[in-house]
Structures are given as structure tokens and as C-alpha cells.
Amino acid sequence: MIALAAMMACPLLADPLDAGLPVWITPLSLLAVVVAVALHRSRPSAVALGMLAAGAVDWRLFVAVAILSYLAGRREPVGAATLAGLAGTLAFGTAVPLLRGPNLYGWLVWMAGVIVLGLFPALVGSFRRLRTELVRAGWDRAAQLEREQRIVAEQARLRERARIAQDMHDSLGHELSLVALRAGALELDGALAPEHRKAASEVRAGVTTAADRLSEIIGLLRDEEGPAGPAGERIEELVERAARSGVPVVLESAGTRAVSSEDGGSSEDGAGWRAASSPAAPGDLAASTPGAGDLAGVAAMRYRAAYRVVQEALTNATKHAPAAPVRVSIDRDGDELIVTVRNEPPSRPPAGPVPHGGRGLTGLRERVGLAGGVLRAGPLPDGGFQVVARLPVRPGPVLDDDPEPTPPAAGFRTVRRRARRGLALALTLPTLLAVALAGTLMAVYAHDNRTSHLPPAEFRALTVGADRGEIGGRLPERQAPEHRDENGPPPPPGSACEYYRSAAGFVPAPFDVYRLCFRDGRLVAKDVLPPAR
Numbered sequence: 001m002i003a004l005a006a007m008m009a010c011p012l013l014a015d016p017l018d019a020g021l022p023v024w025i026t027p028l029s030l031l032a033v034v035v036a037v038a039l040h041r042s043r044p045s046a047v048a049l050g051m052l053a054a055g056a057v058d059w060r061l062f063v064a065v066a067i068l069s070y071l072a073g074r075r076e077p078v079g080a081a082t083l084a085g086l087a088g089t090l091a092f093g094t095a096v097p098l099l100r101g102p103n104l105y106g107w108l109v110w111m112a113g114v115i116v117l118g119l120f121p122a123l124v125g126s127f128r129r130l131r132t133e134l135v136r137a138g139w140d141r142a143a144q145l146e147r148e149q150r151i152v153a154e155q156a157r158l159r160e161r162a163r164i165a166q167d168m169h170d171s172l173g174h175e176l177s178l179v180a181l182r183a184g185a186l187e188l189d190g191a192l193a194p195e196h197r198k199a200a201s202e203v204r205a206g207v208t209t210a211a212d213r214l215s216e217i218i219g220l221l222r223d224e225e226g227p228a229g230p231a232g233e234r235i236e237e238l239v240e241r242a243a244r245s246g247v248p249v250v251l252e253s254a255g256t257r258a259v260s261s262e263d264g265g266s267s268e269d270g271a272g273w274r275a276a277s278s279p280a281a282p283g284d285l286a287a288s289t290p291g292a293g294d295l296a297g298v299a300a301m302r303y304r305a306a307y308r309v310v311q312e313a314l315t316n317a318t319k320h321a322p323a324a325p326v327r328v329s330i331d332r333d334g335d336e337l338i339v340t341v342r343n344e345p346p347s348r349p350p351a352g353p354v355p356h357g358g359r360g361l362t363g364l365r366e367r368v369g370l371a372g373g374v375l376r377a378g379p380l381p382d383g384g385f386q387v388v389a390r391l392p393v394r395p396g397p398v399l400d401d402d403p404e405p406t407p408p409a410a411g412f413r414t415v416r417r418r419a420r421r422g423l424a425l426a427l428t429l430p431t432l433l434a435v436a437l438a439g440t441l442m443a444v445y446a447h448d449n450r451t452s453h454l455p456p457a458e459f460r461a462l463t464v465g466a467d468r469g470e471i472g473g474r475l476p477e478r479q480a481p482e483h484r485d486e487n488g489p490p491p492p493p494g495s496a497c498e499y500y501r502s503a504a505g506f507v508p509a510p511f512d513v514y515r516l517c518f519r520d521g522r523l524v525a526k527d528v529l530p531p532a533r
Contacts, residue, residue, distance in 0.1 A: 008064035044072035056093035073125025313341035321346035345383030454500035
């Protein structure tokens with residue numbers, strides 16, 4: 001910070017007593033530099049605009065203007081307040097030359113400083129900021145692709161495990177069932193001796209135990225994650241547990257009182273439903289308690305998928321929208337089970353970086369798809385987020401996905417487009433403004449040349465002592481702004497001098513200044529003031 005202040009103050013300390021500025025300007029400019037260094041991190045755009053306005057009074061501050069403009073573009077995007085401040089600064093910079101006296105050249109030079117030392121550094125800083133965002137988005141995209149690659153490999157592995165489980169169920173399960181059936185027939189055969197019937201009973205019991213263990217192994221192969229919550233936990237118990245943990249969640253379903261964190265996570269089952277999710281053999285239906293209502297007869301695999309939808313959606317809501325109200329809805333529409341989890345916009349951003357899970361919604365969509373359902377998830381117009389899963393109640397045809405697209409989030413392509421646009425703006429806008437300003441300067445210069453040009457022959461024809469009224473018609477309508485009194489003899493005492501150019505042209509070129517001095521209405525001196533060597 002000290003080095004930054006030294007760089008800004010260097011032009012002020014190198015020439016503290018500029019002849020063209022009042023003595024008190026330098027201390028005020030140094031104070032402005034100190035204030036700018038103190039506030040440039042918290043108010044970068046405001047500090048840059050303030051220094052630009054101060055540069056209209058003290059041109060030595062344009063080094064500070066260039067540095068602060070770059071930092072402002074580097075740290076924050078241009079907003080409506082910044083544009084309004086820029087308009088006010090330009091109005092102030094236009095008024096300052098008028099207060100000092102009409103000086104079109106001075107205003108044009110200040111505008112050139114605004115473009116070269118203000119606008120261009122700000123656009124360069126903005127491009128650097130967008131490029132940094134592009135690099136960060138690129139790394140995020142690479143990490144996302146890597147996660148997706150892991151998910152694809154994991155899903156392929158899960159599909160292979162499911163295929164193996166299905167083969168074991170179809171082959172071994174069928175054969176074990178036939179063995180148990182035959183052993184049971186032998187156990188009931190009265191023609192066999194008692195010891196043979198006892199042996200047959202032991203064989204049947206052993207085969208039944210083997211079938212149960214095979215069923216457990218098949219369940220492990222089909223779902224390697226195992227139960228993510230307590231064994232046998234139902235959806236309403238999951239919501240109650242989240243509510244007791246402080247999540248503002250409400251559960252709604254047909255015939256079931258809403259469960260929320262406000263009532264301590266308690267619930268009462270009237271005509272509502274309860275569906276057990278305890279482990280069951282593949283193809284069995286989920287057991288239901290009395291008063292199961294809408295979820296009676298939901299297959300265990302479908303119910304477990306609905307449980308995982310609610311669990312994952314609650315997890316994402318607590319991570320990405322802390323303290324936002326969450327509403328869980330379970331509905332039955334014919335042979336479809338519809339699970340909806342919606343969270344309101346977050347009242348505050350997450351305290352820190354949100355960690356990315358391995359599978360997340362992608363793995364959840366795969367699980368719902370394996371259960372024959374479809375899942376849609378995406379942001380809402382009000383800033384919230386909604387997850388909707390449609391699951392068939394019983395095994396059957398796979399549901400068709402809703403063709404309505406979800407709005408994509410801004411990602412790598414958006415950031416890259418912004419970076420390219422920022423680069424094009426940083427190159428073209430200052431160039432166009434500089435060309436326009438250069439054209440204006442040349443036009444003003446050509447106009448001044450034409451209206452303040454006194455041909456050398458006319459200058460030589462003027463005689464000292466001539467009356468001002470007699471030669472007034474031969475003089476140009478405007479005087480040249482260049483005086484150059486230091487390049488010639490001093491004007492006669494008590495005289496009023498007029499200055500004219502010796503040459504005119506559209507392109508600037510060296511020329512002499514003709515000085516005509518009048519006193520009491522007569523020409524008392526005429527001098528040629530050459531350009532400085």
C-alpha cells in the first residue's frame with residue numbers, strides 16, 4: 001500500500017510548485033492520494049471517479065487515475081451507479097475549463113487523458129477480471145467433467161453388479177426353490193423312515209437359510225450404498241429427524257398432518273399413511289401399517305427411491321440454501337407416486353464454499369430411473385430450487401420424461417463469452433474514442449488556422465504608426481492561442497498586443513507568430529515570434 005501511494009504521489013512530489021497551479025493545490029492533491037489509497041479496496045469505482053474529477057483540476061493526478069481505474073476494473077463490474085458517476089465526472093471536467101476561461105484545447109486534452117489514462121486502464125482491468133473468472137470456470141468445468149467421468153464409471157459398475165444380481169436371482173434362486181420344494185415333499189412322504197424324513201427336513205431348512213442369505217447378497221449387489229439413514233426409517237421419520245435438527249421443513253401428503261420444525265418435528269397419523277422400508281426380497285411390496293392410505297402397496301424399491309429423493313433434496317437445501325423454508329410433498333396420482341421437494345430462496349449465502357458430493361442429483365436421477373421413474377430438478381423463477389420425482393407404484397413400464405427443458409445455469413461458455421466481449425470492448429472502445437477525439441482536435445486546429453491566419457505579405461505591408469481602424473479589415477477574425485512572448489522582445493509598455501499565425505494547414509506544422517501591439521489606437525510595434533528551439 002505504501003508503494004502504491006508513492007507511485008501516485010511521485011508526480012506531485014517531483015513538481016510541487018507548478019507555475020500553472022495555485023500553491024494550495026499540491027497539499028490537497030496529496031490528501032486525495034492518501035484517501036484514495038485508504039478506500040480503493042472497499043470503493044474501487046467511486047475512488048477512481050473521484051480521482052478522475054480531481055485530475056480535471058490538477059493534471060499531475062492522472063498517474064493515480066490510471067492506477068485506480070485499472071484496479072476498479074479488476075475488482076468489480078461496471079454498474080448503473082458507476083455510469084451515473086462517470087457522467088457527473090465528465091460534467092465536472094467540462095465545467096472546470098469554463099471557470100478558468102474558454103479553453104477548448106485544454107478540455108480536449110483532458111478528454112484525451114480520460115480515454116487513455118482512465119477508460120483504457122479500466123477496460124484492461126475488466127478484461128483481466130473476466131479472464132480470471134474464465135480460468136476459474138475452466139477449472140470448475142474440468143472438475144465437473146472429472147466427477148461426471150467417475151459417475152459414469154460408477155454407474156457402469158452398478159449396472160454390472162445389478163446384472164450379476166439378476167443372474168444369481170434367476171438361476172440360483174430358482175434352483176434353490178426347487179430343492180426346497182422337493183425336500184419338503186420328502187419330509188411329508190410317509191413311506192420314508194423317520195430318520196430319512198428328519199434328514200429331508202434338515203435339508204429343507206438349510207436350503208431355506210441359503211435362499212435367505214442369497215437374497216441378502218443380491219440386495220447388497222443391487223445397492224452398494226446400503227441404508228443412508230437408520231434401518232427401516234420412513235419418509236415422515238426422516239423429515240421429523242431433519243426438523244429436530246433445525247431445518248425449517250414441512251411435510252405434506254394426503255391425510256397426513258404437516259410435520260415442521262415449529263412443532264418439534266412431531267406428527268400424528270390419522271387417516272394418513274405409513275410405508276415401511278425395511279429390507280425385503282426383490283419384487284416384494286413394502287409392508288404397510290394400518291391406515292397406510294395413499295402409500296399402501298408401493299413397491300419397496302420405489303419407496304426407497306422416494307426416500308432417497310427426499311433425503312438428497314433436504315441435504316442439498318441445507319447446503320445451498322441454509323435457513324430457507326423447505327416443503328416436502330408426497331402425492332399419489334393413480335399408479336404414480338409424485339415426490340416434490342421445494343426450498344425457498346436463501347435469506348443468506350452459505351457461510352463457506354459448498355462441497356460437491358460425488359453423485360448428487362446425477363446419481364439420484366440414475367436411482368429413480370432404475371426404479372422406472374423420472375426426476376427433474378432445477379432453479380425456480382423466484383430464486384428457489386425444486387426437485388420432482390415421478391415413480392410408478394408397482395413394477396411396470398418406465399415413465400416418460402417431461403419434455404419441458406430446465407433453464408441452464410451460467411457456466412464455462414457464458415464466462416468465456418463475457419471474457420471475449422471484454423477483450424473486444426477493451427480494444428475497440430478506446431480506439432474509437434481516440435480516433436474521434438483526434439479527428440475533433442484536427443478539425444478544431446484547422447478551424448483555428450483558417451480564422452487566425454495572417455499571410456506574410458499582409459504582415460509585411462503593415463506599417464508602424466498605422467491607425468487600428470484602417471488595418472482592422474485586413475486582420476483575421478480570431479487570434480491565435482499561442483503567444484510566445486518569451487521568444488521575442490518584450491511588448492512596448494502600455495500596449496495591447498494581438499497574435500496571429502503565419503501559416504495555416506490541416507496538419508500541425510511549425511509556424512511563426514506575428515505580434516501586433518497597439519497603443520492609443522495605433523500600431524506601435526510588430527514582431528515575428530519564431531517557434532521554440
